[in-house]
Amino acid sequence: xxxxxxxxxxxxxxxxxxxxxxxxxxxxxxxxxxxxxxxxxxxxxxxxxxxxxxxxxxxxxxxxxxxxxxxxxxxxxxxxxxxxxxxxxxxxxxxxxxxxxxxxxxxxxxxxxxxxxxxxxxxxxxxxxxxxxxxxxxxxxxxxxxxxxxxxxxxxxxxxxxxxxxxxxxxxxxxxxxxxxxxxxxxxxxxxxxxxxxxxxxxxxxxxxxxxxxxxxxxxxxxxxxxxxxxxxxxxxxxxxxxxxxxxxxxxxxxxxxxxx
Ligand SMILES: *[C@@H]1O[C@H](CO)[C@@H](O)[C@H](O)[C@H]1NC(C)=O
Ligand SMILES: *[C@@H]1O[C@H](CO)[C@@H](O)[C@H](O)[C@H]1NC(C)=O
Ligand SMILES: *[C@@H]1O[C@H](CO)[C@@H](O)[C@H](O)[C@H]1NC(C)=O
Numbered sequence: 629x630x631x632x633x634x635x636x637x638x639x640x641x642x643x644x645x646x647x648x649x650x651x652x653x654x655x656x657x658x659x660x661x662x663x664x665x666x667x668x669x670x671x672x673x674x675x676x677x678x679x680x681x682x683x684x685x686x687x688x689x690x691x692x693x694x695x696x697x698x699x700x701x702x703x704x705x706x707x708x709x710x711x712x713x714x715x716x717x718x719x720x721x722x723x724x725x726x727x728x729x730x731x732x733x734x735x736x737x738x739x740x741x742x743x744x745x746x747x748x749x750x751x752x753x754x755x756x757x758x759x760x761x762x763x764x765x766x767x768x769x770x771x772x773x774x775x776x777x778x779x780x781x782x783x784x785x786x787x788x789x790x791x792x793x794x795x796x797x798x799x800x801x802x803x804x805x806x807x808x809x810x811x812x813x814x815x816x817x818x819x820x821x822x823x824x825x826x827x828x829x830x831x832x833x834x835x836x837x838x839x840x841x842x843x844x845x846x847x848x849x850x851x852x853x854x855x856x857x858x859x860x861x862x863x864x865x866x867x868x869x870x871x872x873x874x875x876x877x878x879x880x881x882x883x884x885x886x887x888x889x
Pocket of ligand 3: 777780781784791792
């Protein structure tokens with residue numbers, strides 16, 4: 629809720645200029661060829677419209693002590709479903725400059741789940757980093773041993789009592805998979821928590837996995853978010869925000885949201 633003031637402060641004139649003009653859409657009385665044409669997909673500025681983002685912001689419990697994560701949750705779903713411009717609109721219209729790095733970090737951290745090209749296109753649509761967000765965060769000289777240690781530690785706390793069996797099982801899919809996960813991904817990417825903490829990282833992963841249609845892995849990280857201290861209400865809200873964003877992308881009705889056209 630406390631982010632709402634930013635919504636009005638940061639509303640870019642670009643958004644209203646780019647808003648689709650419904651009255652110019654082909655009507656049923658148009659020429660035969662127009663009648664047979666498939667419906668034009670919603671533009672990205674419409675997908676990430678101010679009223680839809682405001683609606684998403686109300687989905688997170690106001691009783692939660694956490695910062696409302698709706699911006700990066702919806703941004704990741706747009707990025708992972710290949711709607712880079714929509715991810716850029718979320719950033720430009722709802723994220724205050726001082727939180728730009730948090731939004732970028734959420735997309736960066738989860739790129740391994742939905743694909744680097746989609747992350748790159750989405751962050752390009754946010755424009756270049758400025759100010760504090762330009763500062764390098766990770767230490768590129770950290771030792772492999774330290775990365776592996778931190779990776780295993782985070783994997784353990786995410787998977788709890790299922791960590792050992794999950795690691796063993798995933799080692800059977802490729803002999804170097806464990807190295808990839810612990811040393812290259814969990815250690816340096818997920819395990820860096822100066823910008824996004826463990827619980828927020830789990831929220832971001834849930835959004836990426838919903839966007840990427842991976843229900844099995846989503847369930848793993850729903851459990852992980854709870855192990856990192858999230859309440860059921862908070863996790864349910866994250867799932868809802870991600871699912872609603874995906875419905876929006878798919879042109880499906882979003883429960884409780886009145887169309888803003
Ligand atoms: C919307 O489209 C209609 C019909 O093409 C046009 O008359 C009108 O000027 C347009 N409005 C805007 C704001 O572009
Ligand atoms: C977001 O703002 C940046 C300027 O900071 C601009 O380059 C970019 O095109 C904008 N993105 C969208 C989707 O409007
Ligand atoms: C991770 O958990 C395994 C058991 O599943 C344990 O042997 C190992 O010491 C733990 N490592 C860290 C860094 O927490």
